[in-house]
Amino acid sequence: MDFKIRENRTVAQGPRALVPEREEYFRLVDQGMTCAEAARAVGINLRTGKRWRNGRNASGRSRAAPPVNAVVPPPDAATPSAPSRYLDEADRIHIADRLREKATVRAIAAELGRSPSTVSREIRRNRHPTNGQYRPHAAQARADARRPRPKPGxxxxxxxxxxxxxxxxxxxxxxxxxxxxxxxxxxxxxxxxxxxxxxxxxxxxxxxxxxxxxxxxxLRTGRAVRRPHRQSHKRQSRAVKNMVMISERPAEAADRAVPGHWEGDLIVGSNSRSAIATLVERSTRYLMLVHLPDDHSAAAVRNALIATVKTLPPHLKQSLTWDQGSEMASHRGFSLATDIPVYFCDPASPWQRGSNENTNGLLRQYFPKGTDLAAHTRDHLDAVAAELNSRPRKTLGWETPAERLSKLLAA
Structure with missing residues (x-):
């Protein structure tokens, strides 16, 4: 609003209400001015501004006036209230006093029992936008104005x-x-x-x-609602028994220095009625696709994996890492037939099979979700695997998995 101080300040104003002066006074105080500075700028007595802020009792013909920010006592004053998650006016006064004493933010936070980021954020958000000074009462007013909900987005x-x-x-x-x-x-x-x-x-x-x-x-997911995260205590127990966890896997498999350690998983088709098993060698990222034409039960997966890994040379049959899917319930029969130990990842830890998860994402270009994977023949699976194995990979120094594997076989 446009405000102008009266020119003749020696003439008594009488009973005229100082409405413009009052509004301008509180506007200046909200901006961070001290009460004395705001009173001088508006042209009123400091005592008048104090009555506006703190209210007054009835006296003679003057009616009582409540304070601008009335303090509401707690419901039960005898019971001390728990510490609030929000800073109150006393905290802001303490912050202002300690800032004038050149105290650090961490020291102030320790004195208030707060996080240093809480104090730093309070000073940054509620200080004066022009001169950068921190005024506690103005900061309290800004915080109160910002708190009501809901807010427009x-x-x-x-x-x-x-x-x-x-x-x-x-x-x-x-x-x-x-x-x-x-x-x-x-x-x-x-x-x-x-x-x-x-x-x-x-x-x-x-x-x-x-x-x-x-x-x-x-969006990537195409979902119109947010899917809640799974909770560990609500997960159903798996049908896999006698699992050997990944923590017991040899250290040579973790650093990818020795070839022959594989990661495996299933990519599943529409309504979980069809699937393809994927095997990725950790050192070379070489891919093998396992054909499952009939079903992906534990027995079918075991027999198909045995037939696939038997084509490998002995030094490339070191270990296999899988998730806790029920399709590996016959893992002991697989190990007995191939002499390859099977290690299982921790629940909900796909990063423990990172190479396999990355490759499965690439395979979705060829086998989209929601399609029937049983329609793909073994020859088609071999062609897709050959195409991916001939693709240069940044993690291999732009060599292809096939080139890296051929070097190992030649050595």
Whole structure:
């Protein structure tokens, strides 16, 4: 608002209410001015500003006035309340006092029993935007104004930001890629910066209306709702007995120095009715596809794996690492027939078979999800494996798995 101090300040004002002065006074205090500075700028007595802030009792013809920020006592004053997760006004006063004494953020945090990041974030968010000074009462007012929920979303308030995100989603960009692109294209405009989680929330949370619902089909998963994480105590026990865990696997398998250690898994077709077994050698990333034309029961997988690995030379039959899928329930029969020990990964730990997981992702180009994998012949599987084994790999110094394996066989 436009405010102008009265020119003649010697003439008594009488009963005229100082409404413009009061509004300007509180605006200056919210910006970080001291009460004395705000009173001088507005042209009122310091005592008047104090009555506006703290309220006054009824006296004569003057009616009582409540304080601007009324302090609500706890429901049970006799019972001390638990420490709040939020900073209160006393904490902010302590921060301001210690900052004037040149104390470090870590020292202030230790005195308040808070994390240093909490104190640092409080100073950064609630200090004066112009001069950078930290005023505790103004900081408390900013924090109170920021707290009420719900708040309008950042994407819904900014049409340019919403259009940028929707255009990239239509190009099948991931929310994380869009988030980094925003920071790169609008480096000096923080109002155009959002995290990828904000984009996911705008897509998944119903009722916000920030992004079009149909854009969820452009996500990698295509899901319109967020799938909850599996919980360990709700997992069903596997049918595999007498497992030897990966922690007992020889150390030579972990560093990939010795060839002959394999990782295996199944890629499953539509409705889990068909499958293909995959074997990846850890040192060379060489791939072998195992044909399962009838089913992928434990007996069928055991027999197909035995027939496949029998074609390998002895020094390439060191170990096999698998997940805890029920298709490996006959792992002891496989080990007896091939003399290859089987080691099992920990539950929900696919990174322990990283080479196999990466290769299975590449194979989905040839065997898309939701298709019938039993329709592929053994010759087709061999052709796909040969094509992947002849593809240069960065992790092999741009050699192909077939070239690396041939060098081992020649040696």
């Amino acid at each position: 950042k994407i819904g308030q900014n049409p340019q930001l919403r259009d940028f995100i929707q255009d990239r989603l239509m190009l099948r960009w991931s929310p994380e890629q869009i988030s980094h692109a925003l920071r790169r294209h609008f480096a000096d405009r923080p109002e155009m910066h959002v995290t990828h989680e904000t984009i996911y929330q705008a897509l998944y949370v119903q009722g916000r209306g920030e992004l079009r619902r149909e854009l969820t089909r452009a």
